[in-house]
Amino acid sequence: MCGDRSPTMWLCGPECAQATVAPVVRSPMSADEVLGLHARLSNWGRWGSDDQLGTLNFVTPEVTAAAAATVRSGHTVSCARPLPTQPGPDNLNPVVHHMTGTATEGYGADYFALAPHGYATSHVDALCHIFHEGRIYNGYAAETVTAHGAEKLGIENLRSGVTTRGVLVDIPAVRGIDALEPGEPVFPEDLEAAEDAAGVKVQRGDALLVRTGRWRWRALHGPWAPNKGMAGLDASCLTWLHEREVAVLGSDGVSDVMPSRVDSVAMPIHTVAIVAMGVHLLDNLDLDELSPACAAAGRWTFLLVVAPLVLSRGTASPVNPIAVF
Amino acid sequence: MCGDRSPTMWLCGPECAQATVAPVVRSPMSADEVLGLHARLSNWGRWGSDDQLGTLNFVTPEVTAAAAATVRSGHTVSCARPLPTQPGPDNLNPVVHHMTGTATEGYGADYFALAPHGYATSHVDALCHIFHEGRIYNGYAAETVTAHGAEKLGIENLRSGVTTRGVLVDIPAVRGIDALEPGEPVFPEDLEAAEDAAGVKVQRGDALLVRTGRWRWRALHGPWAPNKGMAGLDASCLTWLHEREVAVLGSDGVSDVMPSRVDSVAMPIHTVAIVAMGVHLLDNLDLDELSPACAAAGRWTFLLVVAPLVLSRGTASPVNPIAVF
Amino acid sequence: MCGDRSPTMWLCGPECAQATVAPVVRSPMSADEVLGLHARLSNWGRWGSDDQLGTLNFVTPEVTAAAAATVRSGHTVSCARPLPTQPGPDNLNPVVHHMTGTATEGYGADYFALAPHGYATSHVDALCHIFHEGRIYNGYAAETVTAHGAEKLGIENLRSGVTTRGVLVDIPAVRGIDALEPGEPVFPEDLEAAEDAAGVKVQRGDALLVRTGRWRWRALHGPWAPNKGMAGLDASCLTWLHEREVAVLGSDGVSDVMPSRVDSVAMPIHTVAIVAMGVHLLDNLDLDELSPACAAAGRWTFLLVVAPLVLSRGTASPVNPIAVF
């Protein structure tokens, strides 16, 4: 039964009436409070005035080695959606994919084109993606981002990849439901309930992946326009992320709950985590294969490898993060 | 001195006059001999008539786990060139990269477009890339590759990534030179000399990476048109690759020596390895950071993670393979 | 009042209750009848076995010169929609438009990408666009259209442009309404009623432009998916077009009424006019500026110049047809 919080039981289906953890609801933060976080949680200068990596500095070689040492079965799982080539309300500018070689040419060849920040594309945001008061992370001027590309904080800074411990937090599984509703917020209490259920504690250098059940909801109800509502983290999680010294944050949504519940701040997670804290975000992941893999493995941590394309001065890269158990 | 074959000494500079291993030169194979390899080295049906993975079947979870267990320092190295956005004789159809958000828009955003098989793009070939006598790997008809994409053997079959032991064979280092000349072949004897020098033996499930010094040669002499000559493996290596049960083959070139030295067979490695054997190829890697990293680590093996984009029915993906020491 | 059929009165608004011409409704053609048209209306071989132009052969230099001779005021009008860069139900694969030079680069420059057959893009179809029973116009095999492009009947055959007399038939104006409903058919009787009202007779070599009021309907009711219904010509118009020896057919829709009212034949106008007759079609024009210009000029004919881009082996070109009064 679903009340049993053993990890292998997390993924109960819709027939399971008993939610395992009752959701907390915090009152929304004010715009001023969020503004205050920019100063309070700032990592500007923490790793030098030239730093291009932000909280990826938490991923030391020792952290990487320790994560690799956790590999047991060697089973691997993708955390990416297929690149979305079909238009729809959550994919307004579809990935272009054309064949340039086929049976008639005597070889197979193709071409693709994409704007990686699209709402259905699994991607990692570079730290130059978001501006706040004319600045990007570490205090660089927004004017460094021109039609020539991002002079600072481009995605090419991640050329050596991100190889660290991944932790999956599956909120619907903790709550014993299929999926969060669009617009439903996740609070620090949810993250901690998930930790308790999984018997794991998020720590310095981790890649925290938060599953909201977005694609499951989509499978049940059909596609929708993400700007009309996405489940994700409430702004109150920012301090928690800072305290835990999370290196990377990812989600099957865009990490932010939308609408944000904060007046006049559309995406506080994007703004504070990227600009103030220097946290790279993994947006639009697909964690629906990872969750049962964790349940089957009996653990919610794994070696995670993210290998962005080396696009000089780029603001993002599509990625296929690989979890190794 | 360079005569010392200890791994840390491999990377002697141009001032080093004494080549450590004198190159062997085999006579070219005939077209008939290469044709014979299609039958003799065939893996069609070996893993079932529905198999989509070819020699990636050698990468069992056990192989992956064993590779992860070799991680010591946690140091990571990219094997990719930056996506080539500048035109040149080795980049006739440059990767397009445009900014769609800049300082004036209030956020950083971009777009890119590429044909991944380009000669300066680090990519993995899907098994649907090459045809031979109207067939692709495992006997599927070439007609399955249409303008709708590849019905079989598309790159999406690699969605769980390739996580295995990587072995770097650095031919110029073994020979004590900067770089092979364009058009210079690599023979099985070279591969074995490199094994001996490194104290390693290529085995079932390995990702074999062969460095020819292409980018070093380019830095010294300027860019050139690859179809006028590229260092790479002679067709005589195919049997060796088959016997060693290599899972993946990669190079800083295109694995094939060009010209191929085989009358009327332009790229025998591409043709036999991909179509008959089902070996995924990693083309146009940049191994110039990996080689000194191996030398510094005192070993020429590492955990290699290749995470192709999930492009349904695609013939390739740009990749950034990550080596973990 | 709207009953007055003088051309300048055609464009009465919705307040006008009295339709000037009651619409006829023909019963749908059968699939067999449409199939019969392929033989009966065929122009294959009419202008030689090598012909690439179809009914553009009607536009002789004499026809062009006569059309130019009708110019009076010199006023010019565009018949194109702006290239549709915004996604929507009638624009699933939006035109890509990126700036590559801006204030920060010191010059203005850009890039665009499009699939010209999109439902909101004003374009001319090449004769290689549509196949019927494995053939394209003039009997060429469909197999001549490969990933290498169209070996025959590519849009580059229109490099000298189409310069001829244009005739606007504005069906909603004739009927005294704003716009036809999506899915509403136009019959030969409608075309002739429009001729009568305008005092003009469509003749050999003309470019016939049929306005259905699509964009006006869209402005009033919002965008919709064209495959759910578009006003356009019923299949019964094909014989009429053949008899009148129309050179080019254009519309603010796709010329075809959709659904087609013909069982199992999705787009009989596209199929018969392009494949059998060799008529180039102008799709998704914007005739909303042309119609009042005609009314103001007191005539529904003009010099029309269509100048397709010279895209070798292409299947279409976006165009901006210019009407000169």
Place this chain on the structure above:
Amino acid sequence: MCGDRSPTMWLCGPECAQATVAPVVRSPMSADEVLGLHARLSNWGRWGSDDQLGTLNFVTPEVTAAAAATVRSGHTVSCARPLPTQPGPDNLNPVVHHMTGTATEGYGADYFALAPHGYATSHVDALCHIFHEGRIYNGYAAETVTAHGAEKLGIENLRSGVTTRGVLVDIPAVRGIDALEPGEPVFPEDLEAAEDAAGVKVQRGDALLVRTGRWRWRALHGPWAPNKGMAGLDASCLTWLHEREVAVLGSDGVSDVMPSRVDSVAMPIHTVAIVAMGVHLLDNLDLDELSPACAAAGRWTFLLVVAPLVLSRGTASPVNPIAVF
């Protein structure tokens, strides 16, 4: 013989040793002199502070009607090169052209992508293309050109096309040679010699097309990098163009001679004609079919129709200008 300056004799071949008009060579203008032209030839405010058309204001409906009235034979000629899809030294970022529908899909369809300012693409420059001292034509700030596109002077302002008298000046024909050499300048004296030879005088509202023989030179000598030298107009022509009140200037090159012969001013024709005078430029035309057509017609004027794509906020459009005789 070539000395005969009758129009039909202009196009003598290389065997013709006797140049009909000895070229004048003016000394180069200084940077200060060119700078002075910005003030002296300025049309800012001439047609109102909101003007978006520049010297296209010279093309009144009367001018258009008069041009149409010159049509005699109805013969039409393209002035465009095929869109350049093959890479080369004069085409570093080739036009992308992919088939998305072929024999196997049952229809022909395609996709293309281009940066229209490329050196081998026939295109019209919008007036927002060039900046001078932080300003674009009519005094708008360069800051109006952002990654969102050009707020002012975008190519969509030409949606009604340019329909006017075209005048071809064929410099190599006047000189009795095949083609100007790369880097060879054209002076006002050359333009007037061509006028004399043709018996025509360039006048207000004309589209002046200057043939340098670029493509003929390329056919004879192979492709070259245009920035190493292109024949074109010397800066001394600017005053002449202003006095004649030319509406549009086009060339088979980029109108500017390159190098410009003016210290520190790379492209004075582009800079002064576009920014100060508001002249739209037609770059990289192909006039090799037009020239013999003029010779055959016995006149060097014609109706010219340029129909740019309606790309909102765009900086250029590829075009296929059509000359009608």
